[in-house]
Amino acid sequence: MTGTEPAAQEIDTTRPHPARVYDWFLGGKDNYPVDEELGRRIAAIDGGGAPRAALANRGFMRRTTRALAQEAGIRQFLDIGTGIPTEPNLHQIAQSVAPDARVVYVDNDPIVLAHANALLRGTAEGVTEYVQADARDPRAILEQAARVLDFGRPVALSLIALLHFVADEDGAHDLVATLVDALAPGSCLVLSTMTADFEPENVQKGIAAYAAGGVTLVARSQAEVGTFFKGLELLEPGIVSVADWRPESEPDGPISLYGAVGLKR
Numbered sequence: 001m002t003g004t005e006p007a008a009q010e011i012d013t014t015r016p017h018p019a020r021v022y023d024w025f026l027g028g029k030d031n032y033p034v035d036e037e038l039g040r041r042i043a044a045i046d047g048g049g050a051p052r053a054a055l056a057n058r059g060f061m062r063r064t065t066r067a068l069a070q071e072a073g074i075r076q077f078l079d080i081g082t083g084i085p086t087e088p089n090l091h092q093i094a095q096s097v098a099p100d101a102r103v104v105y106v107d108n109d110p111i112v113l114a115h116a117n118a119l120l121r122g123t124a125e126g127v128t129e130y131v132q133a134d135a136r137d138p139r140a141i142l143e144q145a146a147r148v149l150d151f152g153r154p155v156a157l158s159l160i161a162l163l164h165f166v167a168d169e170d171g172a173h174d175l176v177a178t179l180v181d182a183l184a185p186g187s188c189l190v191l192s193t194m195t196a197d198f199e200p201e202n203v204q205k206g207i208a209a210y211a212a213g214g215v216t217l218v219a220r221s222q223a224e225v226g227t228f229f230k231g232l233e234l235l236e237p238g239i240v241s242v243a244d245w246r247p248e249s250e251p252d253g254p255i256s257l258y259g260a261v262g263l264k265r
């Protein structure tokens with residue numbers, strides 16, 4: 001594990017945190033009353049849409065990771081905005097296809113670092129590493145990830161349910177461009193991010209509830225999500241609701257997250 005070890009007091013239990021609210025949506029136990037309170041408020045506003053979106057988003061992570069390991073033969077994964085461990089974690093999917101897969105996880109929330117040991121239990125043939133870093137400092141991430149990943153070979157870069165926490169003014173496009181620039185041909189960008197295209201009213205109410213809890217969220221249109229894939233070739237089916245990306249079962253209602261995978265030629 002690299003990065004700064006958090007003191008227990010760095011975990012602020014007085015304000016809701018995105019990783020912990022998301023953990024509550026997924027039925028996890030690594031959250032506090034403030035997180036549950038905000039989670040319940042949002043779920044009440046949107047009729048349970050946010051917990052459904054969280055589950056659908058995990059399905060998107062599983063299907064994209066499997067597709068990239070199985071069909072594209074990718075053996076290296078850089079997952080930024082990992083979240084609190086939730087089984088199956090990305091390395092478990094990748095290493096179930098390719099036991100020698102190498103995975104670097106990155107998050108900036110001290111609670112994720114506190115639980116990171118669960119992310120480090122991979123196969124003997126593979127490698128898993130956790131880096132405590134901020135996505136808005138992509139160069140630092142690349143430098144630390146390069147201790148485990150060979151950037152001369154294809155890497156699957158996943159920014160799954162991360163970019164709605166980073167506004168354009170905070171450098172969302174620059175961070176994606178810097179990371180994608182560092183990738184070798186054959187690499188892929190896997191991205192999911194919130195949209196108000198399907199349920200504008202509910203999403204706007206959800207954004208307001210997060211804002212009242214001190215968390216800023218950004219919703220992006222399909223065209224805006226497309227700008228992150230500049231210079232990449234979108235894999236089928238393109239930019240769709242995460243539940244519609246090569247689904248294995250019928251989606252359960254609209255999901256307000258776009259997901260897509262782009263290939264660097």
Ligand SMILES: C[S@@+](CC[C@H](N)C(=O)[O-])C[C@H]1O[C@@H](n2cnc3c(N)ncnc32)[C@H](O)[C@@H]1O
Nearest residue numbers: 019022081082083107108109134135160161165
């Ligand atoms: C909604 S969770 C998504 C977790 C996982 N990627 C998934 O899709 O299941 C978003 C994660 O992004 C992390 N995050 C938010 N802003 C970040 C930043 N600037 N740098 C690194 N991680 C960040 C949060 O701490 C949280 O763990």
